[in-house]
Amino acid sequence: MNIDWAALGSVFGVSLLVTVGLVGAFALGIAGLSRASAATARDGGTGTVAGTGGDAATSGRALLHRLGAYTCFGVCLAAVAFGIYVIVA
Template sequence: MHIDWAALGSVFGVSLGITVALVGAFALGIAGLSRASRTRRAQAAGTAPAAAVPAGGAGGGTPALLRTGAYACFALCLAAVGYGIYVIVA
């Protein structure tokens, strides 16, 4: 029995990288939805919470833009999972 350690290491590295990227994209999606909700509530109340403005002074963005970015992150995760299922089945 011969184990191709280079191939095993390559598969491990790619799997780790894709996992970190997908978890990061999903976390960005959750953060974007959270910030969109917080911004929408602040606009409805007529106040801007301190957490909505980053330390650099730049605004957090409009709720629609934040929601769109969050949905794009979720779509990326869904596409990656769908492609993985396709590769397993094919």
Template sequence: MKIDWAALGSVFGVSLVVTVALVGLFTLGIVGLSQRSPAPAAGGEAAAADATTPQGTAARGGAGSGGAMALVGAYTCFALCVAAVGYGIYLIVA
């Protein structure tokens, strides 16, 4: 049996790069989802807790269009992850 080491190294390198890119995209999606503001709790306890913190809700990036852009970016990252996994499954099946 003869092993083509160049082809094996190429497959290893490409799979390593794609894996790191996919994990990075998924991480960016999680970070984008964490930028939206949480729903206010019943009884006003969340508002009181925000009033005592020096950053408030602006530090979380949830208010305004920045939170909406983070949410769109997160969904885009997740869609790219799904597309990459789907393409990989297509390559295996075909």
């Protein structure tokens, strides 16, 4: 029995990088949603900062954090869908 150690090392390296990348993307998504929630709570959930008469920057940051989080979750979903496609095909 011959083992192709180079191919085994390649598979190990790629799977390690993809795993770390997906976990990192998911963690960034969770952090983005947390920051968006904190920004929304800070402005009272009305889109304005309580007591300041409104701050569009705070609302924009919350939207930006939420958009980034959804992008990270989309990357995770695409990777899972690709994995299922590879298994089925």
